[in-house]
Amino acid sequence: MTESSLNKIQNLSGSLSQRVYQSLREAILSMQYPPGTVIRKGAICEQLGVSRSPVAEALARLSAEGLVDVIPQSATKVSCFSMDEIREASFLRQALEIAAVEKVTLERSDEQLAALTRNVRMQALLVEDKDFVGFYQADEEFHTLLMNFTGFNGVSQVLESVSLHLVRARMLVLPEEGRPGEAVKEHQAILAAIKNQDVDAAREAMKYHIGQLIPRILPLEESHAEYFKI
Amino acid sequence: MTESSLNKIQNLSGSLSQRVYQSLREAILSMQYPPGTVIRKGAICEQLGVSRSPVAEALARLSAEGLVDVIPQSATKVSCFSMDEIREASFLRQALEIAAVEKVTLERSDEQLAALTRNVRMQALLVEDKDFVGFYQADEEFHTLLMNFTGFNGVSQVLESVSLHLVRARMLVLPEEGRPGEAVKEHQAILAAIKNQDVDAAREAMKYHIGQLIPRILPLEESHAEYFKI
DNA sequence: AACCGTCAACTAACATGTTAGTATTAAGGA
């Protein structure tokens, strides 16, 4: 009955605005609020039991991030995809991941190499066991490790903020037969290049790996046309 | 008498929040509000003649961008520099500019090449005339052109948002004897690589060019210690 | 003189009342 798809804000920390923001963001990124969904401030206030101020601030931040479109004096809805935005997000992600992997390849410590090696080995095992949820998490962790090993704490968040649309679109991509196995191989290639301190190989391996996502997203424009901008 | 260093919001467009945001952002980036400055909502309201709502929303956005630090229930001040943040911003800028110049090198049209060539020629003339303000603008334009020639409309804004701290710190760097001349040469090297469709040369030229900024910012940590985090 | 607790003043954060612009719908005319 209660179709409240929002996470309870009691479980989150920070100011009310912060918690409302996190709750809405999570709902949008997980596609519980699919593109085009109209967001009613009143409904959010009621569901979360807060007043309009924190909701307004949360929506302002989401608007600045491009996750919602505000139509002045009228309505605010979850932003739709456009293939241009997705291509751009992929371009930005590629730029950042390449820069990161280059830096890590040159400056890596033995501990860092060991951590990456452990992670990739785990990926292979998970795929072997057909634990695709686990693999998805390990995949994410691989990229996060790489970002953090640059020594810059913020790059991981910047990457997230520029690839928001990519994250959402990825939710729609059906698990393809054999793809996880390929992804592991690509990760192994990246890892090997890092191990050998071969910057050129690392760059090319990462470029190829990130490039694999776009062709799998392209078909969505027809299969899920309702989520795309006119 | 009126030491209101804020631009009048009447000259700006958009909602009140939007105008307040632009006004504050401009004041912070131009160092009219130097790092550490305490921002009083009441004062802003009075100066701009608006209520606290739009000011609160504007500050929330600036906080999300990292331009102001909000101390809960206490105060909000213009964020100070940290050398780590600046290094990170430089890393991110390098990543994006390299990706852009690589793409442009491969895909450029003759018109685009002509526009870049015109710009660089203009730079040389401006430096010859010792018009350093004009050169600064042409320099910015060169990089903006490059971003836009990728075909992705947003990269220019993303670049700006990740290099906010860099922009502020750059305001403090004194014009160094001979530096503009060197910058022009670096731009010429980048342009030559684009003309020759030499991706590797373009990447290295851009990497070198962006790398030149950090060493000139480093001395600020002592000469302007008051602007840096403890 | 140095330390601690209390209190007052200030600020961000939140709640709520008000305004103004937009969209939809229904009625009226062609």
Place this chain on the structure above:
DNA sequence: TCCTTAATACTAACATGTTAGTTGACGGTT
């Protein structure tokens, strides 16, 4: 039947009242 138009309902945007947490200063104690 279709288009125009006016009225209504709804929403974002703005203003303002209220709450609660922090800071700093003062006074009293050791």
